[in-house]
Every structure is written in C-alpha cells, then in structure tokens.
Amino acid sequence: MSKFPKDFLWGGAVAAHQLEGGWLEDGKGPSVADVLTAGAAGQPREIHDEVRDGVYYPNHEAVDFYHHYKEDIQLFKEMGLKVFRTSIYWARIFPNGDEKEPNEAGLQFYDDLFDELLANGIEPVITLTHFEMPLHLAKTYGGFKNRKVVDFFVKFAETVFERYQDKVKYWMTFNEINNMMDYTNPIFLWTNAGVTVEDDENPEEVMYTAAHHLVLASALAVAKGKAINPEFKIGNMISHVPIYPNNANPANIMLSEEAMRLRYFFPDIQVRGYYPQYALKHFEREGFNIPILEGDAEILANGTVDYIGFSYYMSNAVDIDNQTTHDEANVHGQVPYQVENEYLESSDWGWTVDPMGLRITLNRLWDRYQLPLFIVENGLGAYDEISADGQIHDDYRMDYMTKHIEQMAIAVNYDGVQLMGYTPWGIIDLVSFTSGQMSKRYGMIYVDRDDKGQGSFKRMKKDSFAWYQKVIATNGEDL
Ligand code: BG6
DSSP, X not given: OOSSOTTOEEXXXXXXXXXXXXXXXXXXXXXXXXXXXXXXXXXXXXXXXXXXXTOOOXXXXXXXXXXXXXXXXXXXXXXXXXXXXXXXXXXXXXXXXXXXXXXXXXXXXXXXXXXXXXXXXXXXXXXXXXXXXXXXXXXXXXXXXXXXHXXXXXXXXXXXXXXXXXXXXXXXXXXXXXXXXSTTSHHHHHHHHOOOOOTTSOHHHHHXXXXXXXXXXXXXXXXXXXXXXXXXXXXXXXXXXXXXXXXXXXXXXXXXXXXXXXXXXXXXXXXXXXXXXXXXXXXXXXXXXXXXXXXXXXXXXXXXOSEEEEEOOOOXXXXXXXXXXXXXXXXXXXXXXXXXXTTOEEXXXXXXXXXXXXXXXXXXXXXXXXXXXXXXEOOOOBOOOOOTTSOOOOHHHHHHHHHHHHHHHHHHHTSOOOEEEEOOBOSBOOOOTXXXXXXXXXXXXXXXXXXXXXXXXXXXXXXXXXXXXHHHHTTTSOO
C-alpha cells in the first residue's frame, strides 16, 4: 500500500514577487515588495517609502521567471510535479489597486502561464496574494488599516476568479496571514497588510484592526469565488510554527497554550466563521476598539474555507523563567519567552530543524479543525556551492525533506490525518522573503544569480532534483 493517497498533490511552491521580476513590465505597478532592500542573516531588510535611485531592490528582477517560465515549466514537468503553487501579482492586475478596470496585459500573462502549466500536465495552485499589494494602496489608503482596501482586494479576487475559473481549481486567500501577529517587526505588517504604525498608535491594536479587515476580505473572497464556480476549493494559508513548553512545569504548558493562540487566531476565524472567545477577552482587557461592524459576523460565517494550507519550517520553545518582552525578543527574531531547544539543531539562519514538529502540527490542525490539510511550504534555506565537478550536491536538503516526508507519512497512515498534498518551498531558487538574499537557497533547481544582482539567470539541476523526481514517481515510497 502506498504511503500517500493516489491523487496526492506533489508539487512545488513559489510566490510571484520572489520569482517573476519584470517589475514594471506590461503595466505592472510597484508593490510593497518592490521597496524592500536586500538584507542578510541577522540584518533586516529596510522598507523604503518609494524606490530610490542607486539602491538595489532584489525583487525587481528576482529570478526573471517572467521571461523564463516556459523553460522552467519544462524542468517542473521533468521533475514530475503534479501541481505548481504560485501567486497572482496583485500589482500586475491592478497596478495602483484602486483602478476601475484591470490591466489586460497582466491578466494575459497569467492566462499564458496557466495554459503552459496545464499543457504540460501541471495544475496551478494559486495564492490570491503573497505580500504583493500595490504600493499605492499602502501609501494612499494606509493598507488594510483602512476598510476601503477590503473592497479593492475583493474586486481583485473577483476579477481573477472570473478570468481563470476554468483553469484554476485550488485557491488560497492571503499567504501566511498570521505573520503580522509579530507586530513589532515592521516587515510583517507591511507585507501582509501594507500597514505602518504611527508613533501615536498602539501597534497591537493597529494589527488587530488590519487583521479584522483581512479576515473580512478573505471571507468575502471565498463567498465570491464559490458563487463564480462552486467547484473551487478555497483555503486559507497560515504559517505554522509550534511553540513548545520548555518542560513539564504547568506554567510553561499554559504559556505555550497562550502562545499558540497567536498561531490559531486566524484559522479559528477562517475555519469556524467567528472570533474565538480568547481574542474577544483580550480586546476587552486591553481596551482595544476593533472596528467590528454590524453585519461582519455574517460575512465571516459565510466565507469559511474548504481546506487549510500552511507552511511548516521550524518550531520554537518557551520558558516562563525567560521573561523577555515582545520588543526584546523581536531583536533576535524570537517570540517572547523563547529559549533554545536543546534537542534540535538549527539552519544557518537560526531556524530549528524539527521534522517531528510537522507530524505534531498535522495532528493538531486536523484535530482542531477536521478539514483537509495542505502543506504548501516546507524546505531548507541553505548556502549551496557548486562543486569541482560542476554539480550541486545538496544532501542536507534531501535529508531535511526525507525526514519531513517520513513524518507526513506517519501522520497519514498511523494518525489518520487527511493530507491533500505537499509543495516544498522554493522549488526553484528565488529571493528570500525575510533576508532578501539569493544565497538563502531552497530550490532543487539552481539559478545563477547572487546577492548583488549579478548572474546569468541560467538554471541548473541540483542533486535534489533527481531525488524529488523519484519521490514523486513512487508516490513517496522511495525517499
Ligand atoms: C514563508 C513565506 O515565510 O517562508 C515565503 O511564505 C518565504 O514567502 C518562506 O520565502 C521562506 O522564508 P525566507 O525568509 O527564508 O525566504
């Protein structure tokens, strides 16, 4: 018996802004990602309010998929991908975000891309938006702080649902919608919601205001999508990083429970269709005035998702004895109370490697929601080197993925979790989101491009390419 269902969706994942380049081609407008500079491990990317002369913005050219997609799809086909997860660049379709009519050239690009995928036997899996809001919406309207932006997003969603209703079946609304729970790190509110926090604002209250508008936008989009094509499967997309208690101290168990609410807040609403009590209590305690209007409860109830898409890269641990504030913790990219987990190793970027955490995550999400799960990101960001034989021997990446796929198989076969598919992150090298680097590579296809924007864009197979090809061909039997 195969470890995975016979129609299991093996694939690969990317996002438009990290991959496409062509940043002002065919009418595309600048997005919130286009004003992010390059950072490095431990050095955050800067957010500029406009594109400045003489500054290198890695997403402008990315890996030039805009001009290479046909050759890349041939490689995906050779690999055996059944699905390809990408996003539709919002600023290609509505360059400023508030236009009355969409940009036809932008729509045509995705028609061509989806046709090319389908002609090669690969089904597109589409995230409506993956950190790609038009910059104009952030600057002029304040992003999702402003309820008007909900309407602009819903119009964008409706436009692409209509246009691609016969080409795309699997959709997700907002990528890693819960990133912005980390509201003290400006990049997350900016990329999720186009929001910056002013000095006289309470950042947490701003975050929950934008969050309310995001969940409304997501629910309205789901309802529109279902009306356009009832066959659509529309999911949410969350970043899932389990936070473990450091030991059996009950205070630590409770601390981890509370920390996990930061992970569950969005899916609790998107799956159940209403706010969880712990959040309402929190708003009350803090005196937050979240603009939940009459009729919003109905919108949320009518736009629940069909499946849960999530990314899984790592886990964290917390201990009540390590009393750090949110701000202090953030300096190190951590959650409050975070401690090192002595049982786990970490990547060069400090992300723990915890395959069993994926099984734990699958079980927790399945038990809590009883909806099909889809792992739409997982992978290892690593420095790859071209060896003397001209090849890239990325055993570390195969090892990482083997261990994660083994845990998936246990979750499916032993625990009985319903898992739809697996699309590892960065199937082809692309610009890192958090660091802006090219050298933090995830791909099984190498792209000749460096951190300064030099390189030929030439593609090359890494050792992991043939390995993943075999994994897909044997439906996960031969790892
Ligand atoms: C997720 C995002 O956070 O993880 C991707 O959805 C991102 O956009 C991926 O690229 C890996 O993160 P990073 O920072 O290593 O690129």
